[in-house]
Amino acid sequence: MDSENSACGNPNPNPTLGPSKLMLAFRFLRALSLVHRTTPASSRTCRGRRIERAAYASMAYSAGTGRGWSRAVLRRLHHRARRRAVAPRRLSTTAGNRAEALRQLVPGGAGMDYCTLLEETADYIKCLSMQVELMQGIVDSSSSYGP
Amino acid sequence: MQPSSREMQGMAGSMNGGISHSAAVAQIALRELQNGHGGRQIPNSGPQASFDDGASGHDDFLDQMLSSLPSSWAELGNLKTPWDPPEAGQRIFGAGLAGETSPEEPSAAAAEGMRYPPYDESSLLANRLRRHQISGGSSPNGKAMMVHLDHQSQQQMLLPSLGRSPVASGDSGLLSLPLTLGTGGYDVDAPFKSLNPTGGEGLFNGLGGPLQRGQSAFGHPQHQGGASMPSQNFTAAAATGGVGQAASASASASASAGGGTGPPRQKVRARRGQATDPHSIAERLRRERIADRMKALQELVPNANKTDKASMLDEIIDYVKFLQLQVKVLSMSRLGGAAAVAPLVADMSSEGQSGAGSGGANSSGDTLTVTEHQVAKLMEEDMGSAMQYLQGKGLCLMPISLASAISTATACPPRPLSSSLSSAGACHLGHGILPGGPHPPNPSGDAPASPGVSALTAQSAIANGAAEAAKEAVTVSKA
Numbered sequence: 001m002d003s004e005n006s007a008c009g010n011p012n013p014n015p016t017l018g019p020s021k022l023m024l025a026f027r028f029l030r031a032l033s034l035v036h037r038t039t040p041a042s043s044r045t046c047r048g049r050r051i052e053r054a055a056y057a058s059m060a061y062s063a064g065t066g067r068g069w070s071r072a073v074l075r076r077l078h079h080r081a082r083r084r085a086v087a088p089r090r091l092s093t094t095a096g097n098r099a100e101a102l103r104q105l106v107p108g109g110a111g112m113d114y115c116t117l118l119e120e121t122a123d124y125i126k127c128l129s130m131q132v133e134l135m136q137g138i139v140d141s142s143s144s145y146g147p
Numbered sequence: 148m149q150p151s152s153r154e155m156q157g158m159a160g161s162m163n164g165g166i167s168h169s170a171a172v173a174q175i176a177l178r179e180l181q182n183g184h185g186g187r188q189i190p191n192s193g194p195q196a197s198f199d200d201g202a203s204g205h206d207d208f209l210d211q212m213l214s215s216l217p218s219s220w221a222e223l224g225n226l227k228t229p230w231d232p233p234e235a236g237q238r239i240f241g242a243g244l245a246g247e248t249s250p251e252e253p254s255a256a257a258a259e260g261m262r263y264p265p266y267d268e269s270s271l272l273a274n275r276l277r278r279h280q281i282s283g284g285s286s287p288n289g290k291a292m293m294v295h296l297d298h299q300s301q302q303q304m305l306l307p308s309l310g311r312s313p314v315a316s317g318d319s320g321l322l323s324l325p326l327t328l329g330t331g332g333y334d335v336d337a338p339f340k341s342l343n344p345t346g347g348e349g350l351f352n353g354l355g356g357p358l359q360r361g362q363s364a365f366g367h368p369q370h371q372g373g374a375s376m377p378s379q380n381f382t383a384a385a386a387t388g389g390v391g392q393a394a395s396a397s398a399s400a401s402a403s404a405g406g407g408t409g410p411p412r413q414k415v416r417a418r419r420g421q422a423t424d425p426h427s428i429a430e431r432l433r434r435e436r437i438a439d440r441m442k443a444l445q446e447l448v449p450n451a452n453k454t455d456k457a458s459m460l461d462e463i464i465d466y467v468k469f470l471q472l473q474v475k476v477l478s479m480s481r482l483g484g485a486a487a488v489a490p491l492v493a494d495m496s497s498e499g500q501s502g503a504g505s506g507g508a509n510s511s512g513d514t515l516t517v518t519e520h521q522v523a524k525l526m527e528e529d530m531g532s533a534m535q536y537l538q539g540k541g542l543c544l545m546p547i548s549l550a551s552a553i554s555t556a557t558a559c560p561p562r563p564l565s566s567s568l569s570s571a572g573a574c575h576l577g578h579g580i581l582p583g584g585p586h587p588p589n590p591s592g593d594a595p596a597s598p599g600v601s602a603l604t605a606q607s608a609i610a611n612g613a614a615e616a617a618k619e620a621v622t623v624s625k626a
Contacts, residue, residue: 030530032481037527051478098460105467115433118440121463125447128470135477142481 020062024127025134027058032138053077055135059127068116069124072108518542 031054039047060073102117103109106124109117441459445451448466453459518540525532 026530033527033530045479048475048479048481051481052475055474055478098457098464101464102460102467105464105471115436115440118437118444121467122440122444122447125444125463125467125470128467128474129447132470132473132477135474135481139477139481 021130021134024058024062024130027061028055028131028134029138031055031058053080055131059131063123063127067120067123068112069107069109069120070127076107 032051035047035050035054039050056073057077060070060077063070065071065074099114099117102121103112106117106121109120112120441456444463445459448463450462451459453462522536525536
């Protein structure tokens with residue numbers, strides 16, 4: 001699934017400035033076309049999950065390996081290719097559990113100290129919001145021409 | 148308030164002893180602060196000076212000085228009991244000290260009281276302080292006191308020197324009285340501030356001012372204001388500025404020490420907010436870093452007007468959950484539109500051909516259609532190769548809205564190829580191919596200024612219409 005992403009070539013040249021929107025769009029669209037090409041039209045949920053994985057993969061690749069969460073996402077993707085993994089259970093946010101809940105949400109957050117966790121969360125939120133914008137734009141542009 | 152004032156006046160008779168009390172106390176502080184500066188003459192001059200001043204003025208001074216003592220010193224009054232103080236003073240003292248005696252002090256105080264002659268309360272004060280040091284003190288106030296006194300007077304010279312001062316007995320009540328008033332939170336450095344004077348004359352000259360205020364400040368829990376006033380007077384009258392500086396420095400340090408961590412004795416007191424402990428420095432750095440990260444997060448997350456750190460964290464967590472949910476929903480919902488994409492892409496060639504054919508085919512149109520087919524095929528496989536193909540041809544991708552805008556702006560008659568544009572609608576990829584570059588192929592050939600516009604879309608099944616893409620997800624143009 002992420003083969004086309006990894007085959008793209010250079011990772012993010014400026015990881016410190018943050019992920020670039022263009023690279024993200026490029027990777028994601030490529031992955032999307034691949035998904036559409038390879039999956040049968042009948043399995044909708046399967047395709048949905050694949051699209052979601054493609055989204056995360058393109059996000060992680062465009063963010064580069066300089067980020068802890070992107071490394072964790074790629075690790076998870078590579079491992080999931082071999083075996084079925086369970087979705088991480090979500091903790092309810094209680095008084096003492098906030099840091100824990102955040103660790104479970106952000107990929108790779110379990111092995112970080114609190115300070116790094118906050119930094120990774122900021123970058124993760126940036127990439128996530130870019131991805132959501134991209135997907136939203138695609139959906140909007142494609143849905144406005146429905147017959 | 149009334150009983151205490153009555154008591155004070157009742158003890159005016161023993162004012163001389165009271166003055167020597169205060170003088171002795173002042174002498175102790177002076178010696179500790181100066182540490183040999185010239186305080187030798189003070190114990191000698193003090194008793195004489197005490198007799199010069201009016202009796203009515205000094206109870207206020209004593210009041211102020213001793214009221215600023217920390218309450219942990221209150222148990223000093225215990226020492227007075229075997230020394231036959233005035234009845235009223237003893238009563239008040241006992242009442243006032245009801246809750247102030249620390250458990251470990253009274254026994255030591257009693258033992259100490261047995262040891263020393265009754266007139267040596269000043270030495271008792273010093274001993275009390277040392278006992279505070281030994282026992283570790285019961286409060287940070289005590290600790291600060293310990294530090295200051297430990298700094299200056301480790302030596303026992305106080306005792307023999309003070310033994311000379313003729314302190315009358317029966318004035319213990321004076322000492323005890325203000326202690327009852329000192330139940331509020333007294334500033335630790337106040338006694339040091341008030342014990343600033345250097346010369347014996349300076350001591351009592353400065354005392355003249357606050358002494359009148361002593362009565363008014365009698366019942367007030369805030370003796371710090373009164374105590375600071377004497378300190379100002381004392382510093383003004385101080386002959387040696389060194390003592391004043393030392394006292395003020397120590398006073399300020401002890402004030403800030405109350406806010407900082409309590410270091411062990413004989414360590415330099417750090418300024419406020421700058422602990423010398425490496426652990427606290429690292430801790431402070433870590434906290435600053437966390438605060439910076441939180442500020443950065445606040446800018447990213449909408450609705451970040453929460454001032455509470457916990458609610459801010461909750462907001463962040465909710466936002467991350469929301470974004471992840473959006474990704475999931477969008478990837479699921481794209482199935483509906485995207486389900487048709489695959490067959491559409493496969494039908495690209497047929498659509499393109501029919502569109503071109505209906506629009507009136509011509510050689511250039513065929514060329515472009517062929518190009519479109521090629522690009523469509525390439526886009527299915529590899530985006531990069533598709534783009535390279537286009538660039539090789541001198542073409543670029545462009546949003547359809549822009550393309551249509553250009554076509555309408557040029558106001559050229561609709562071309563046979565424009566029908567393909569109109570029939571295109573918006574592809575889910577949002578691409579448009581526009582001739583642009585060093586060698587733009589001019590399909591029509593009749594209007595060189597206006598470029599032929601053709602849009603290649605992956606989703607060309609949409610009926611014609613001046614379809615402008617409402618939103619373009621991707622705009623790729625030839626640089």
